[in-house]
Amino acid sequence: MMFDKFKPMADFQAELAERSVEPFGAITEKILSATEGVVQGRNVILAGTNNYLGLSFDPRCIKAAQDATALWGTGTTGSRLANGSFAEHQALETEIAQFYGVDNAIVFSTGYTATMGMCATLAGPGDVILLDADSHASIYTGVKLSGAEIIRFKHSDPEDLAKRLRRLGDRAHQTLIIAEGIYSMLGDVAPLQEIAAVKREYGGYLFVDEAHSMGVMGATGRGAAQAAGVEADVDFFCGTFSKSLGAIGGFCVSRHAELAAIRFCINSYIFTASSSPSVIASTREALRITAAEPELQAKLWDNCNRLYQGLKSMGLPVGPTASPVVAVAMEDRSRTIDCWKALMEAGVYVNLVIPPASPSTNFLLRNSVSAAHTSAQIDAIIAAYAGLISAGLITGTQAH
Amino acid sequence: MIDYSEYLSFLCSALESQNKKKLILSENTSLVADIGLSSLEVMEFIEKIEDHFDISIPLNILPDVNTIGDLATKVRQLNL
Numbered sequence: 001m002m003f004d005k006f007k008p009m010a011d012f013q014a015e016l017a018e019r020s021v022e023p024f025g026a027i028t029e030k031i032l033s034a035t036e037g038v039v040q041g042r043n044v045i046l047a048g049t050n051n052y053l054g055l056s057f058d059p060r061c062i063k064a065a066q067d068a069t070a071l072w073g074t075g076t077t078g079s080r081l082a083n084g085s086f087a088e089h090q091a092l093e094t095e096i097a098q099f100y101g102v103d104n105a106i107v108f109s110t111g112y113t114a115t116m117g118m119c120a121t122l123a124g125p126g127d128v129i130l131l132d133a134d135s136h137a138s139i140y141t142g143v144k145l146s147g148a149e150i151i152r153f154k155h156s157d158p159e160d161l162a163k164r165l166r167r168l169g170d171r172a173h174q175t176l177i178i179a180e181g182i183y184s185m186l187g188d189v190a191p192l193q194e195i196a197a198v199k200r201e202y203g204g205y206l207f208v209d210e211a212h213s214m215g216v217m218g219a220t221g222r223g224a225a226q227a228a229g230v231e232a233d234v235d236f237f238c239g240t241f242s243k244s245l246g247a248i249g250g251f252c253v254s255r256h257a258e259l260a261a262i263r264f265c266i267n268s269y270i271f272t273a274s275s276s277p278s279v280i281a282s283t284r285e286a287l288r289i290t291a292a293e294p295e296l297q298a299k300l301w302d303n304c305n306r307l308y309q310g311l312k313s314m315g316l317p318v319g320p321t322a323s324p325v326v327a328v329a330m331e332d333r334s335r336t337i338d339c340w341k342a343l344m345e346a347g348v349y350v351n352l353v354i355p356p357a358s359p360s361t362n363f364l365l366r367n368s369v370s371a372a373h374t375s376a377q378i379d380a381i382i383a384a385y386a387g388l389i390s391a392g393l394i395t396g397t398q399a400h
Numbered sequence: 401m402i403d404y405s406e407y408l409s410f411l412c413s414a415l416e417s418q419n420k421k422k423l424i425l426s427e428n429t430s431l432v433a434d435i436g437l438s439s440l441e442v443m444e445f446i447e448k449i450e451d452h453f454d455i456s457i458p459l460n461i462l463p464d465v466n467t468i469g470d471l472a473t474k475v476r477q478l479n480l
Contacts, residue, residue, distance in 0.1 A: 133443070149458045149460060150458055150459040150460055151456045151457075151458050151459070152443070152459065154447070164456045167454065167455060167456050168456070355440075356439065356440075360440070361438075361440060
């Protein structure tokens with residue numbers, strides 16, 4: 001039967017309902033600030049939102065969105081290729097290109113459609129795509145649509161990438177190498193210096209998704225490639241407006257002039273409505289703030305280090321380095337759900353991640369940090385995890 | 401040139417560590433339905449094959465692979 005394949009998911013949802021836990025699609029009934037809300041009837045600290053710079057409630061961004069709505073209306077009612085390219089969209093494309101120091105940019109309606117669309121379009125039949133094994137679902141979906149030969153390399157392993165490029169021989173030159181800046185589930189940073197060196201040795205094109213690293217890393221917030229000093233080796237940058245910039249939308253920027261022609265070949269650009277003017281306007285303002293106020297990034301990292309050290313000092317299994325994503329890895333699904341529920345009851349909302357969304361067989365309690373978190377809020381998050389230890393839900397040295 | 405039976409033999413021996421049900425492996429044994437490999441375990445197995453033969457196995461072929469025999473045929477084609 002067609003629906004049989006959904007039964008395991010239906011059973012899992014029924015189990016969650018029986019345990020009175022609703023971790024997926026939990027309804028936020030009210031947003032109190034960039035870091036606080038009312039979720040499922042509880043006032044909680046938002047520690048699972050990707051609002052890295054806390055700009056979703058910046059009054060300047062709100063004002064820009066309000067003004068744009070009054071001036072341009074609530075929506076464009078059409079695709080970028082038809083009636084949906086307003087002067088606001090064009091201005092954002094100019095500004096995001098300038099932000100990255102390149103000449104070419106495309107603005108998409110979401111980050112997912114940006115990454116998926118570019119991955120589906122850049123390489124085609126006869127080409128090769130070499131993607132990191134832990135790539136985001138938007139990348140996997142895109143490459144499947146591309147018609148190219150798809151090969152994975154081991155996660156953040158430049159030696160494995162080099163080995164696979166060597167095996168390709170001359171075809172290495174027509175290979176699209178795909179990596180991310182910061183990986184979304186564990187918060188680990190890609191070894192882009194080493195990956196760029198491999199690309200220089202073997203050839204090919206390098207595509208970097210900076211969705212979780214834009215605004216977060218680099219001297220001017222351009223991301224992990226800027227921080228690694230290898231932007232010149234990157235052929236295409238993709239990213240999102242829904243994380244550091246506090247809105248929704250996506251982009252691709254490139255030094256390659258061919259992006260102008262590629263624009264007209266991307267289905268996820270052509271056949272979807274363009275972003276509402278309010279979204280574009282707040283994104284433009286958030287981009288300006290990101291470039292003008294590096295202290296936001298500094299505050300974010302203070303909070304990252306505070307949370308990471310706090311959890312690590314209790315012996316919780318977090319990643320190797322501090323990051324805006326701090327994930328606690330668990331082995332037991334039921335115990336992880338209990339922990340998520342206990343954190344909610346303690347007033348902390350985090351993301352519950354189950355395989356295959358997590359990159360291994362582990363279950364994750366995924367925390368994301370914001371520059372808008374106060375030190376007291378970070379300490380409250382740490383205290384909530386200490387409560388899990390006190391309750392015997394996890395141990396300080398190894399999660400169950 | 402390595403023939404099909406040698407590929408098959410290698411794949412069966414390489415699968416033994418993941419053969420938790422202790423099945424007698426043959427070309428008709430299904431990787432998922434019989435052995436019960438998860439998607440993660442399939443990829444670990446693929447990496448083992450890739451390193452042994454110094455090849456890369458494209459993800460594109462996987463939808464056509466059900467049994468050990470299917471995979472032996474594909475690996476042989478890639479390694480020609």
